Amino acid sequence: MFKNFDDMLGVRILAAAADGRVMPIGELGDGVYSRRAEGDGYAVVPSSGIFSAGRDIALYSPADGVVSEILPQGGITLRTGDGITLSVIYGGGGRISAELGARIYAGEPFCMLPRGSPLINGAIAVLINETDRITELHIRSGRRRHGSAAAFYRVSE
Numbered sequence: 001m002f003k004n005f006d007d008m009l010g011v012r013i014l015a016a017a018a019d020g021r022v023m024p025i026g027e028l029g030d031g032v033y034s035r036r037a038e039g040d041g042y043a044v045v046p047s048s049g050i051f052s053a054g055r056d057i058a059l060y061s062p063a064d065g066v067v068s069e070i071l072p073q074g075g076i077t078l079r080t081g082d083g084i085t086l087s088v089i090y091g092g093g094g095r096i097s098a099e100l101g102a103r104i105y106a107g108e109p110f111c112m113l114p115r116g117s118p119l120i121n122g123a124i125a126v127l128i129n130e131t132d133r134i135t136e137l138h139i140r141s142g143r144r145r146h147g148s149a150a151a152f153y154r155v156s157e
Contacts, residue, residue, distance in 0.1 A: 015106045015146070019057075019144070020144070021143055022141055025040060025126075039128050040134070042139045042150055044144070047143075055115065059111040060146040061110055062106065063106050065078030065104065067101060070096060074092030075089035076110060086126065088125070090125075091117065094112060094114075095114075
C-alpha cells in the first residue's frame with residue numbers, strides 16, 4: 001500500500017530552503033555551482049529586503065534526512081531515506097542548530113544566517129550530489145515559501 005500519491009508515482013519532493021525566488025542552479029552565474037560540477041539542483045534568492053531590514057534569515061531542510069556532514073564553507077550535507085546525498089550551501093556565517101548525525105525533516109529550520117552573511121551570488125544552493133541516480137529533475141522556478149515544493153525528482157532503483 002502506498003503512503004501517499006508521491007510514493008505511488010516514485011516522485012520525490014525537495015522543499016524551498018528559504019523564503020524567496022527559486023531558480024535552476026545553472027542560472028546562479030557563480031562559475032562553480034552553476035556549472036553543476038558539485039551536483040544539480042536549485043538556488044533560492046532570499047526575499048528582497050530580508051537583510052536590509054536587519055533581520056536574520058532562517059534556512060530550512062529541503063528533505064527528510066540525516067546530517068552527514070557540516071561543510072566548512074558554510075552548509076550541510078544530508079543523506080535522505082532513498083540514499084541520495086543533498087548539500088545545502090549558503091557560503092558561511094551561519095549558526096547551525098542541527099548536529100552531525102541528527103535526523104531533520106523537510107521544512108525544519110537548521111541554520112540562522114545573520115545580516116550580511118556571504119551568500120553565493122546572493123543565493124542559497126541546494127544540490128543533489130549523486131546525479132547519476134536521478135532520472136528526472138524538475139525545478140519549480142518562481143517565488144516560494146520555505147517548506148513548499150521547489151523541485152521534484154525521480155530516483156533509479
